[in-house]
Amino acid sequence: MKKYSGGSFDTVVIGAGHAGCEAALATARMGKETLLLTINLDSVAMMPCNPAIGGTGKGHLVREIDALGGEMGKNIDATMIQCRMLNTAKGPAVHSLRAQADKKAYQFRMKEVIENQDHLVLKQQEATKLFIEDQKITGVQVVTGAVYQCRSCIICTGTYLKGRVFIGDVQYDSGPNGLFPARYLSDSLKENGIKLQRFKTGTPARVDEKTVDYTKMQIQEGDEEITPFSFETEHLDIDQVPCYLTYTNTETHKIINENLDRSPLVTGDVVGIGPRYCPSIETKVMRFKDKERHQIFMEPEGLYTREVYVQGMSSCLPEEVQINLYRTVAGMENVEFMRTAYAIEYDCIHPTSLKATLESKQIEGLFFAGQINGTSGYEEAGAQGILAGINAGLKLDEKEPVILDRSQAYIGVLVDDIINEDASEPYRMMTSRAEYRLLLRQDNADLRLTPIGHQVGLISEKRYEQFLRKKEKIAEEMERVRRVIVGATDRNNQTLINLGTTPIQSGVSLAQLLKRPQLSYENTAPLDTNRPDYSKHICDEVEIQLKYEGYIKKQNAQVKQFKKMESKRIPENIDYQLIEGLRLEAVEKLSEVRPMSIGQASRISGVSPADITVIHVYLENRKKENANRDAEK
Amino acid sequence: MDLFNDDVIAAIATGDSAGGIGIVRISGKGAEGIADAVIKTSSGLLVKDFETFTMHYGKCFDYYDHQLIDEVIISVMKGPHSYTAEDVVEINCHGGQVVTRTVLKAVLDAGARLAEPGEFTKRAFLNGRIDLSQAEAVMDVINAKTEKSLAYSMNQLSGGLSDQYQRIDQELVHALTIIDASIDYPEYEIDTLTTKDLLKIIDGLLSNVQSLLSTAQTGKIVRDGIATVILGEPNVGKSSLLNALINSDRALVTDIAGTTRDVVDEYINIDGIPFHIIDTAGIRETQNKIEALGVKKSLSMLDQADLILLVYDVSRGTSQDKALPFDINPDKTVINVYNKYDLAESNIQDEDGIVISTKTHYGLINLKNKMKDEAMHRINKKDNENVLSNLRHIHLLNQVNENLLNVQCGLNQNIPIDLTAIDLKNALDCLREITGRNVGSDIIDSIFAHFCLGK
Ligand SMILES: Nc1nc2c(ncn2[C@@H]2O[C@H](COP(=O)(O)OP(=O)(O)OP(=O)(O)O)[C@@H](O)[C@H]2O)c(=O)[nH]1
Numbered sequence A: 001m002k003k004y005s006g007g008s009f010d011t012v013v014i015g016a017g018h019a020g021c022e023a024a025l026a027t028a029r030m031g032k033e034t035l036l037l038t039i040n041l042d043s044v045a046m047m048p049c050n051p052a053i054g055g056t057g058k059g060h061l062v063r064e065i066d067a068l069g070g071e072m073g074k075n076i077d078a079t080m081i082q083c084r085m086l087n088t089a090k091g092p093a094v095h096s097l098r099a100q101a102d103k104k105a106y107q108f109r110m111k112e113v114i115e116n117q118d119h120l121v122l123k124q125q126e127a128t129k130l131f132i133e134d135q136k137i138t139g140v141q142v143v144t145g146a147v148y149q150c151r152s153c154i155i156c157t158g159t160y161l162k163g164r165v166f167i168g169d170v171q172y173d174s175g176p177n178g179l180f181p182a183r184y185l186s187d188s189l190k191e192n193g194i195k196l197q198r199f200k201t202g203t204p205a206r207v208d209e210k211t212v213d214y215t216k217m218q219i220q221e222g223d224e225e226i227t228p229f230s231f232e233t234e235h236l237d238i239d240q241v242p243c244y245l246t247y248t249n250t251e252t253h254k255i256i257n258e259n260l261d262r263s264p265l266v267t268g269d270v271v272g273i274g275p276r277y278c279p280s281i282e283t284k285v286m287r288f289k290d291k292e293r294h295q296i297f298m299e300p301e302g303l304y305t306r307e308v309y310v311q312g313m314s315s316c317l318p319e320e321v322q323i324n325l326y327r328t329v330a331g332m333e334n335v336e337f338m339r340t341a342y343a344i345e346y347d348c349i350h351p352t353s354l355k356a357t358l359e360s361k362q363i364e365g366l367f368f369a370g371q372i373n374g375t376s377g378y379e380e381a382g383a384q385g386i387l388a389g390i391n392a393g394l395k396l397d398e399k400e401p402v403i404l405d406r407s408q409a410y411i412g413v414l415v416d417d418i419i420n421e422d423a424s425e426p427y428r429m430m431t432s433r434a435e436y437r438l439l440l441r442q443d444n445a446d447l448r449l450t451p452i453g454h455q456v457g458l459i460s461e462k463r464y465e466q467f468l469r470k471k472e473k474i475a476e477e478m479e480r481v482r483r484v485i486v487g488a489t490d491r492n493n494q495t496l497i498n499l500g501t502t503p504i505q506s507g508v509s510l511a512q513l514l515k516r517p518q519l520s521y522e523n524t525a526p527l528d529t530n531r532p533d534y535s536k537h538i539c540d541e542v543e544i545q546l547k548y549e550g551y552i553k554k555q556n557a558q559v560k561q562f563k564k565m566e567s568k569r570i571p572e573n574i575d576y577q578l579i580e581g582l583r584l585e586a587v588e589k590l591s592e593v594r595p596m597s598i599g600q601a602s603r604i605s606g607v608s609p610a611d612i613t614v615i616h617v618y619l620e621n622r623k624k625e626n627a628n629r630d631a632e633k
Numbered sequence B: 001m002d003l004f005n006d007d008v009i010a011a012i013a014t015g016d017s018a019g020g021i022g023i024v025r026i027s028g029k030g031a032e033g034i035a036d037a038v039i040k041t042s043s044g045l046l047v048k049d050f051e052t053f054t055m056h057y058g059k060c061f062d063y064y065d066h067q068l069i070d071e072v073i074i075s076v077m078k079g080p081h082s083y084t085a086e087d088v089v090e091i092n093c094h095g096g097q098v099v100t101r102t103v104l105k106a107v108l109d110a111g112a113r114l115a116e117p118g119e120f121t122k123r124a125f126l127n128g129r130i131d132l133s134q135a136e137a138v139m140d141v142i143n144a145k146t147e148k149s150l151a152y153s154m155n156q157l158s159g160g161l162s163d164q165y166q167r168i169d170q171e172l173v174h175a176l177t178i179i180d181a182s183i184d185y186p187e188y189e190i191d192t193l194t195t196k197d198l199l200k201i202i203d204g205l206l207s208n209v210q211s212l213l214s215t216a217q218t219g220k221i222v223r224d225g226i227a228t229v230i231l232g233e234p235n236v237g238k239s240s241l242l243n244a245l246i247n248s249d250r251a252l253v254t255d256i257a258g259t260t261r262d263v264v265d266e267y268i269n270i271d272g273i274p275f276h277i278i279d280t281a282g283i284r285e286t287q288n289k290i291e292a293l294g295v296k297k298s299l300s301m302l303d304q305a306d307l308i309l310l311v312y313d314v315s316r317g318t319s320q321d322k323a324l325p326f327d328i329n330p331d332k333t334v335i336n337v338y339n340k341y342d343l344a345e346s347n348i349q350d351e352d353g354i355v356i357s358t359k360t361h362y363g364l365i366n367l368k369n370k371m372k373d374e375a376m377h378r379i380n381k382k383d384n385e386n387v388l389s390n391l392r393h394i395h396l397l398n399q400v401n402e403n404l405l406n407v408q409c410g411l412n413q414n415i416p417i418d419l420t421a422i423d424l425k426n427a428l429d430c431l432r433e434i435t436g437r438n439v440g441s442d443i444i445d446s447i448f449a450h451f452c453l454g455k
């Protein structure tokens, strides 16, 4: 094969999955000439696992991507076939959106958006080699010999790198969903000093709906009123498709137990580490022996297909065993497989080698996003994709990077988590990971992040204007509600009693009344006769901010403490070996992660509070020495 | 972690001084405001309006119920010309160590944080007030001094108290695990907790925490000193012994029997162990009404005593075999002290007794060593009762308590569970500050250890 020049770009994005699409759209929309490479053009924005976007924590991520000017929210709004707001019985902080997608429609729409995007070129090519000079990325070579010059590169290779599929003792090299694996790029990464590890994930079988008896399962419908993901989608009205719930039983478990020795997880053929929150059915049965049944959710893969995704039944047992065990489940007695469940093992990097911008610490201009960073999930990938794209774009313009911290966004929590702790399993977003989750709600993602999206050029002026107006209205209405005094009239008290709460003795501000659990912004309308007509977004925001004011204050106080520690910067050139008193383990960890602040350092596993003291004293001393030296000069 | 917050710290600056004056030092931006929250000056001037390096009279009040605590003198040193190079307020109290502690508590209630050992010095260093070698020297001294009490707190954590913390910790993690699992996996059939279940758990936790806090009362042995009562017949030299122990003329000494009528107390520190020394009126049958009251009071001190120094006058011949005119509870620790050895050779048969002379200071070292041994013995014995004595621990455990009360209140008001979880998590954070472990991913690990979740 002869090399030849394929042209020159500002940014080359390798991989057009959920991370790659967001990354490429971000750089292109920031005006950077962008090349997006994919092993197969039919796999753009492919969902190789479940046909759904969002869920707890993940729904928050999609909202944040949207607030920054990303595409995922709009794309799922346009292609969803069912939508639910989860956790509505709980507080506003943990309300989470999840939608079932028409997989193919999702892919096609995203591909179309990419094809129509200025400054963006999409090609089916397997990237094979990185060109790096003076620790800077300069180009990417593809399997046909073309070399694309570039100033930055974002690697979003998902589970393709040296992918290997396991179905019992049937094992072969493959990317997800029967696509080609990426065979060469791993070696090029290693040659350039980037360390790799093997992770594992899996997916259940897709079964033929014609062979499923839904009458034996529980139907699960979508919400009557759909809340869109994107802050730009005004209203969504679609015919929704239901999902179904069924269960495994003792017979299922018996078959699994009898065949455990045939699972590559048990035989040790799979060396990659699988996630605890995505356990195969055999792992569940092994680990939770007392559980008599496990839930199975049947999710349609789209409107124009009979394929159904069997959530809860991922497996890498031999196909013959899989079929037998699926057939023990109520409603699947005669089920036929269309795609067999498999486990896949792939190369990923150690994300501790990344900065909070998702740029490699070793190689300038080289960014990583998505599953290559040891995460799992479409939303986690998309979130990293847009952040890496934004920072690649900003870097080309020699502008300050965007770094989101734990108090700003779930994206900030995600990045901070993965770059500080070398995880031993793929990372999934959960609301439990966000310590300030009351502040990081899905409803206020735009309030938190739209100004950043606008600043980097991903949010249009028109949307930004609208956003500012919304913000203004919220402030006005909050102010008004604080001022409105509800009189202790008989009529008002009767309303209060009807709403299940106690009457008032004298005038009370409406804001104060809203703190009562029985009262909401909506049901207090009769007490508030001059109420202006505002959209639901605004009313919700006003209610949440007033109703939970006390708790919000508590979290704000915690954030203040947190920010103090984050603002104590550690210089980039610090040599931890020179610091007397640091424990060896801490020196190693700190040298690897190279934290930006004392706050970040304190979150690195293996760094103790005593180590933090030592660093702090060292830094202060150094600062003083420098000051003295300057004074002498 | 807390060491580097730019917050306001406070502590008693007079350490183990034996004198009556205790100083509460407050340092950091906002120190004056905190002082103003608990102090009213006689002039009506606010502390924040004081000129730097001036002193003012005033009164210190409880932060919550505004009860008068003590008359005090307040001085202000504005940064950078103070020891820490920050704004510093010092409150001089006169009522002895207990009062000084109460003043400190008021300051902490008003928003200051209890300083770690050596933290003032550390700030002085970090703020460029002193150089590293100076700082290290001071820190060495501080560390040496606190070594013992540190050893005690370690002991505290390794014994029954640690088990108690462990149990509270486990319950908290358990509750948070179930709450968070139900939040992150709303569609899974997992054992959720009803409000009633949770309330029961919280009730249990509260009673555990509160019973621990109540042992703080017993724990004052280590904090407030071993209550040491000097007892004996009139004129045997009890007041002289107090003065000799504290090395100053605190109590009135005369050759008139029945000099001491009221209780006189002082604090001393023997190798890191604090003693609260209480001098009492000599005990005898008396017609004098006032003296009789004093005798009664002396005997009543016996109940509170951890340690009794029973003083005899060897020059009168040891009255050992004479029946004491009062009973001593057999579980009290008694040290027989034979005084005025300079006046008479004594042929005392008491091997455990200590022979001294307060006049020549003969035998005082022996007495102190004996007191220390007995105290250690007593502390070790008390350890089994989960004595909570570290002021910082009490402070944090109080916060645990407060957060749990918030949880209880939230649950009773039907506040959404993810919000009450904020208080629950805070409670765990405070507890972990005592035990020195990070919460990190403990909850998430626990979720996956306990529940079968995920696609
Ligand atoms: N020579 C000599 N005299 C002593 C010694 N200790 C105390 N005294 C004298 O004994 C007298 C009584 O001493 P105090 O200390 O007042 O005795 P006390 O036991 O407190 O007496 P009350 O308070 O009256 O019960 C004083 O005159 C002291 O000077 C000692 O060790 N040697």
Ligand SMILES: [Mg+2]
Residues within 6 Å of the ligand: B238, B239, B240, B252, B259, B260, B280, B281, B282
């Ligand atoms: Mg006396």
